Amino acid sequence: MRAKSVVGSEGTAGSNGRKGKATRWAKLIEAQRRSSLSVVEFCRRRGIAKATFWYWRKRLVSAARNDSGTALAQRFLPVPIVVAVAEPVEVIVDTMRVRLAGASAARVVDAIVVSIQRGA
Secondary structure, three states: OOOOOOOOOOOOOOHHHHHHHHHHHHHHHHHHHHOOOOHHHHHHHHOOOHHHHHHHHHHHHHHHHHHHOOOOOOOOOOOOOOOOOOOOEEEEEOOEEEEEOOOOHHHHHHHHHHHHHHHO
């Protein structure tokens, strides 16, 4: 029985194949980051297993941390937390009645209260 040689998808065995694969995955991960697609949709369109994508992403981030000694800078965007108001909010001041509904009702009520306090 003959032993078969194992050749990576890059066409070479050994460390060059692994390095080429890591470079390929780094490019794919960067392409997903630049796209407007979620990881799931990006992988579906490219025929990539999600688990493989996440594996390489984690592996490359870990390798970059080890190389630089610090974590890669990540970009975080502020996301406002909006609590949906289940029931309408009603504000009554003297003869004026304001009824609000929706996610922004609390902010509007806060603005009304601030305006009333300034005028008082």
